[in-house]
Amino acid sequence: TQTGDIYTYREYEKMEYNRVWIPDNEEVWQSAEITKNYRTGDHVLHLLLEDGTELNYPVDPAPLPPLRNPDILVGENDLTALSYLHEPAVLHNLKVRFVESKLIYTYSGIILVAMNPYKQLPIYGDAIIHAYSGQNMGDMDPHIFAVAEEAYKQMARNNRNQSVIVSGESGAGKTVSARYAMRYFATVSKSNSNAHVEDKVLASNPITEAVGNAKTTRNDNSSRFGKYTEISFDQTHQIIGANMRTYLLEKSRVVFQSENERNYHIFYQLCASALQPEFKHLKLGHAEEFNYTRMGGNTIIEGVDDRADMMETQKTFTLLGLKEDFQMDVFKILAAILHLGNVQMTAVGDEKSSVSLEDKHLNIFCELLDLDNDKVAQWLCHRKIITTSETVIKPMTKLQALNARDALAKKIYSHLFDFIVERINKALHFSGKQHTFIGVLDIYGFETFDVNSFEQFCINYANEKLQQQFNLHVFKLEQEEYMKEDIPWTLIDFYDNQPVIDLIEAKMGILELLDEECLLPQGTDENWLQKLYNNYINKNPFFQKPKMSNTSFIIQHFADKVEYKSEGFLEKNRDTVYEVLIDILRNSKFHLCANFFRDRPVPISPFRSTITVKSAKTVVKPPNKQFRTTVGSEFRSSLYLLMETLNATTPHYVRCIKPNDEKLPFEFDSKRVVQQLRACGVLETIRISAQSYPSRWTYIEFFSRYSILMTQHELSLSDKKKICKTVLQQLIQDPNQYQFGRTKIFFRAGQVAYLEKLRSDKLRQACIVIQKNIRSWHQRKKFLRIKQAAVTIQQYFRGQRAVRQAVTATALKQAWAAIVIQKYCRGYIVRKLCQLIHVAAITIQAYVRGFLARKKFRKMLKEHKAVILQKYARAWLARRRFQNIRRFVLNIQLSYRVQRLQKKLEDQNKENHGLLERLTHLASAHANDLDTIQKLELELEKLATQKKTSEEKGKKYKEDTEQVNLPPSNIKYFSTDKMDDLTKQLFTDVQQEEKQRIMLEKKFQNEKQDYEKEIESLKGEIKTLREEKIKLQGQIQEEHIIQDDLKLEVGQLKKQAKMIPELQKEIELLQTQKMDVEKQVQSQKREMREKVSEVAEQFMESYDVEAIRSRLSIEDLEHLNEDGELWFAYEGLKKATRVLESQFQSQKENYEKEIEALNFKVEHLSQEIIHLQKLFREENDINDSIRLEVSRLTSENMMIPDFKQQISELQKQKMDLEQHLQEQTAKMKGKMEEMPNQVHHNLSEEGQRRTLEEQTETHTKEKKQIVTIQDIQETNNHLKEQREIENEVKSKIKQEAFHLTLENMDLEEELDMKDRVIKKLQDQIKTLTKTIEKANETHVPALPPKEYIGMMEYRKEDEARIIKNLILDLKPRGVVVNMIPGLPAYILFMCVRYADYLNDGDMLKSFMSMTTNGIKQVIKEHAENFEMLSFWLSNTYHFLNCLKQYSGEEEFMKQNTPRQNMNCLKHFDLSEYRQILSDLAIRIYHQFIRVMENNIQPMIVPGMLEYESLQGISGMKPTGFRKRSSSIDDTDTYTMTSILQQLSYFYSTMCQNGLDTELLKQAVKQLFFLIGAVTLNSLFLRKDMCSCRKGMQIRCNISYLEEWLKEKNLQSSSAKETLEALSQAAWLLQVKKVTEDDAKEIYERCTSLSAVQIVKILNSYTPIDDFEKRVSPSFVRKVQAMLNNREDIPQLMLDTKYLFQVTFPYTPSPHALEIIQIPSSFKLGFLTRV
Secondary structure, eight states: OOOGGGSOGGGTTTOTTOEEEEEETTTEEEEEEEOSOOOTTOSEEEEEETTSOEEEEEOSSSOOOOBOOOGGGTTOSBGGGSSSOSHHHHHHHHHIIIIISOOOEEEETTEEEEEOOSSOOSOOSHHHHHHHTTOOTTTSOOOHHHHHHHHHHHHHHHOOOEEEEEEESTTSSHHHHHHHHHHHHHHHTOOSSTTOHHHHHHHHHHHHHHHHEEOOSSOTTEEOSEEEEEEEEOTTSOEEEEEEEEEOOOGGGGTOOOTTOOOBHHHHHHHHTTTSGGGGGGOOOOGGGSHHHHTTSOOOOTTOOHHHHHHHHHHHHHHTTOOHHHHHHHHHHHHHHHHHHTOOOEEETTTEEEOOTTOHHHHHHHHHHTOOHHHHHHHTSEEEEEOSSOEEEEEOOHHHHHHHHHHHHHHHHHHHHHHHHHHHHHHTOOSSOOOEEEEEEEEEOOOOOSSBOHHHHHHHHHHHHHHHHHHHHHHHHHHHHHHHTTOOOOOOOOOOOHHHHHHHHSTTOHHHHHHHHHHSTTOOHHHHHHHHHHHHTTTOTTEEOOTTOSSEEEEEOSSOEEEEEOTTHHHHHHOOOOHHHHHHHHTOSSHHHHHHTSOOOOOOOHHHHHOOOOOSSOOOOOOOOSOOOSHHHHHHHHHHHHHHHHHTSEEEEEEEEOOOSSOOTTOOOHHHHHHHHHHHTHHHHHHHHHHSOOEEEEHHHHHHHHGGGSOHHHHTOSOHHHHHHHHHHHHOOOGGGEEEOSSEEEEOTTHHHHHHHHHHHHHHHHHHHHHHHHHHHHHHHHHHHHHHHHHHHHHHHHHHHHHHHHOOHHHHHHHHHHHHHHHHHHHHHHHHHHHHHHHHHHHHHHHHHHHHHHHHHHHHHHHHHHHHHHHHHHHHHHHHHHHHHHHHHHHHHHHHHHHHHHHHHHHHHHHHHHHHHHHHHHHHHHHHHHHHHHHHHHHHHHHHHHHHHHHHHHHHHHHHHHGGGSOHHHHTTSOHHHHHHHHHHHHHHHHHHHHHHHHHHHHHHHHHHHHHHHHHHHHHHHHHHHHHHHHHHHHHHHHHHHHHHHHHHHHHHHHHHHHHHHHHHHHHHHHHHHHHHHHHHHHHHHHHHHHHHHHHHHHHHHSOHHHHHHHSOHHHHHTSOTTOTTHHHHHHHHHHHHHHHHHHHHHHHHHHHHHHHHHHHHHHHHHHHHHHHHHHHHHHHHHHHHHHHHHHHHHHHTTHHHHHHHHHTTTTOHHHHHHHHHHHHHHHHHHHHHHHHHHHHHHHHHHHHHHHHHHHHHHHHHHHHHHHHHHHHHHHHHHHHHHHHHHHHHHHHHHOSTTHHHHHHHHHHHHHHHHHHHHHHHHHHHHHHHHHHHHHHHHSSSSOGGGOOSOEEOOGGGHHHHHIIIIISOOTTOTGGGGSTTHHHHHHHHHHHHHHHTTOHHHHHHHHHHHHHHHHHHHHHTTTOHHHHHHHHHHHHHHHHHHHHTSOOHHHHTTOOHHHHHTSOSSOOOHHHHHHHHHHHHHHHHHHHHHHHHHHHHHHHIIIIIOOOSTTOOOOOOOOHHHHTOSSOOOSOOOHHHHHHHHHHHHHHHHHTTOOHHHHHHHHHHHHHHHHHHHHHHHHTOGGGOSHHHHHHHHHHHHHHHHHHHHTTOGGGSHHHHTHHHHHHHHHHHSOOSSHHHHHHHHHHOOSSOHHHHHHHHHHOOOSSTTSOOOOHHHHHHHHHHHTTOOOOOOOSOOTTOOOOOOOOOOOOOSOGGGOOOOGGGOOTTOEEO
């Protein structure tokens, strides 16, 4: 322990009323207060204990007791932040945090101390993991997740392997801590693959706990083995696999358990599931039926369901890919072990034993493992001894047989455990290359029991090695910190336990002697112990022999002395099973059991294959001898590999502490805790830190905390580092007590407490001064109030007394007489004055009434004249309107006629096309007929030849018949039969030929008739062609007439264009006249002012003011003005003239502005005329082209008679007709193709002619407007004449000064007349501007607006170009885009309307699908671009609203204009696409919210919590090692202004993109919820932020957010309500927390916070100064009791991923589709407005 040797006597001098720690038998350390100053040489310290007893504590020769830290430093997150570092300070800090604040984690330098709460706490959810992810280690409250995040971050940043070493004694919570660390790694590094490697890594824990954990007296889930789990990561820092190495399984637990302990969990899980169908073949029963599971006496753990755990184990086996057949093999072996334990051994005499072959459990054991019953029964009771000459079979006693049975059971279970671990490693094996890894070591801590055996010896040996590695690492970090800060490094002495390690593992050490003794056949524990005594007693200070025992030895470990019993060391180290039993199992037919005992080569460690480690320090390798098969040598080898791995990684330490042995929640046993603190190395870390400079402050922190101790001059300096050095040298005189580093100030122990005392003294003194002045002011105010009351009383009393003395009867009579005289005198004066005023009033009334009558007469006269002017003006307007209507009707008639001509041309084209088809058909038929005619002619020729041959034959026959009359000599050559045959044959041939000839003639006649009919039909068609030709010629003549009209109109336009220079000259004249009028107005003003001044002088001369004054008394003058009542009229005249002048000036300015507007509009008209001239030139070119086309058409029409001639020649020359028809049909096709183009040109010419007509109309209107400008000029001339009259009136005023009032009235009348004239001019200008605006409206679009129907014409092949230019390539920052919000959406919908107009379903479907796919693609490509997401969320929303607004459904048409209702879709129902777009909009919205949250989330905690904008409420406190060794130094600190600027950026971007206000409010509400949730979550996890001052800062920041909402007019967005929980938390930090009324108020006010959250804030409340008080545990219990009635979710953290449900309100668009135009920047020139 740290005692007074590290404290100087100076620290105890003048320390009256300070507190110290003194040893105590019950609580280890007890607090006491010094009641008398200590002086050097005093033998005792006068102390007052907390229970009120006084104590004289001896300090000579005993050291001074440790000083106690100030209360402000108690409860710190890091023990190294304490000013006094020693054992009682550490113990007290842990107790305050654990018992009062309910905080189980505390830093001690690089160690995380974890106290087991024996209670489930809500601090391990996914929300907590996400809160710690990415945070620096010192920024948040201590947590196992913070250590895991630091390891993960260092691995990712430095590409260096990491280790998390979790140690502690049984029941301290090692397994749970390691499990949470692995869960953190699996959550933050979740891979994107479907392999779910992280789930498999976590699934390995339930299996290893089932087969390796058991219930002990200290822990219900105690790990009975050491485990090092290596989690492998790839280059993207995602989990790709894992590997596991185990150490020193407690095999003896399989066959023996102490009282109230259990065997491994898996046995009880099997027994609980014995009745399940799949386990019936194992023939198990209840756990109490088996020897190996009932030894502890209690087979059930309270709150644990073994059957449910068995299902979980099976599930995790399956998750790891271990199938049911493998699981059944494992369960078979486990069941066999249980049955083996129930095999009964019977003693046969003293030296023999036997096993019955009918033993039920023996038979089941052999059946499960497929063994020979006879052999097993024999060799369980016998053993084989092999010598050089013979083999002897020796029977065993019952005890030996039982030991052999138990050894076999342990051996089988050990092999099974290793096999399961091996299969888990195979399941977690990965094929890729490992980049880095994080190892989690869950290993037993230092153990000391009443009876310590071989297991405790190995455990403590491993802890010695780990402690040595830990000491070296701490020393190295301290050295690096000093070197980094350029502070002189002096060697710090630290405990090195290498001598103890050498005693155990060195040559001729304890383990080597044990292995030697195990090799000897006659080796015993006594012989081995005697060797230890001989080698180490009095030779090694760390080895001792107990005084009262010859069977034990003592080793002085780094934590404590431990006495080991030598009994059983050799047996446990050998771990032998008889070879015959091994052979039986090796020959088993059950393959898994046989594989356990077959000779296999020594497997290469999986770590050696996957890790390339290089030790950071040399580790002593164990001596290489041949006896490597003992448990001790194997353990030493595995420990060597472990240390080699740990030295090659960056370690992170978690020390688990067991607060009490009774497993009570939040109970603190100081003795047990101190024992574990000494054992786990925490106090060693404290001792090393205390020897140097344990307290470290950055210069900024020091300046912020101790600026109160600085002078005003020092605070005015800019170099804060220099200020800190100067102040510190003044405050601490001894320079050895601190060192200045590059970025920090290093203090020795106690110096921060000294500075805190100075600071609190200064604050206390300031409080006294403030209290003194306030009390003085209060008393002074009270005194002055009493004094004033006394003076008032005295004043009234003295006045009353003086009145009584002064008042008499004579004085009263004189006073009454004076009053009567005054009454009559004043009455006379007032009557005189009233008469004078009455005369003046009558005079003024007379003149005023005359003025009003004349004014009324003039007004009536002007109105009469105005009526006459209006009559002529309205007549002119009516004529003009009639002319406009007539032109409009003519235009409509012309367009109607053009449409009729177009229809006739289309019909004619169709008929011509039909005729051409019929001609081609006839030509082909004619060709076929020609072929048939040729064939018939050939047949006729054949028939003619046949006829000739038949005639020749007939002639021959006649000749032959004539030769019948020849002489008989010739007749003999012919027989009569042959002659008959010949005649018959000839006759039949002749008949057949005649029939064929008749048939051919009939066929030829029929075909001839058909051809004649076709020729007649062709003649009829030629007639119709002639008629159509005549019609076309008539139409061409009409077009010639129209062209002549166009020429005449163009000539008129040219003439009007020539008028433009003359109009410009007239405008220039008007401007010069305007300048002259202005000059005249200014001169008239000057003259009026001079005349008014002259009138005033004459008025003053006409009245004798002094005479009037002399008539009145002084009292009468007081009732008048300074110059008398007559001056009222004069002052009124002056005011009237000023008002008239101001009105005239304002009218003049308006007149100038309107003239400028007219000039601008005239310039605009001139530009329009130039544009008309260009159009005229283009029209001329078009007319020329039309003439050429018409002449060409007429020439082509002349070819029709040629067609008739060719058709008429069909009857004469059929072969020539065929060729002519083919040529003419080819020509006709070409000409008919050109006809539509010509018609189109004619129509375009007609449209252009119409635009020219409209332009000429507007030009005539402009000419008339210029005429009105000339009228304005005439009115200006009239104004000049009126001003001349005014000059004459003024000259009369000079001549007649005595008629002042009358002349003033005339002047006012003249000014009124001018006012009316100016009003008339204004009215005329307004009418002129209206007409010009109408003209502009007709000129701006290329066609009249009413002709557009809100569609965009496009071709189907242009869809891809539309999507590319309008969606994929469009940038939201374009200025044109922001002209109309949602302009791309309107353009898309106008294209949809066009497809609907065409009634083309395929076109519409294709366009909608391409649009949605394009939006999805652009959102995917710009997934992190906030502006793009905002832009397309707005456009998608507008597109969706357009589909609803123009759907034709009644609910969406209510707010439409009649024109919008006309534009509704006609043919298709797009409700299905509306749903698709709605889903797409929701998807974009969620992505849009996620991007905003990602952008603003890093700013929330620094801006809302850490930044301190309020002056004088700095909450900075001393910080520890973790704060100064944070992983990342944040150079860019965010402030509250950063958050507000980011919110404003979001708001302005959403507004620019035209996002609907309701959507904008929902987005802001979501952002405010995130700000509140993240801030509140961070507040829950940061004890240093839970203070009254921080509550004030949070409340201030909330007000900034509320002001921002008010400024943006977003109060109705419900965003303020989302901050209610944070606001209540800030209030809770500021409110008083002492009495029961305070607790009730907290219960009533904090309705948005859950009970868990309120209690967490109360427990975490941390005072910043000594003036603040901690929240007492009793007050917390009161609040908690009240909150128990609440039914809220016991959840600490708010879900920052929660999204409010989004709704898309329907808001119809006010924009008319007809007026929407496509900007050129969109590059959509191929779209045309319909």
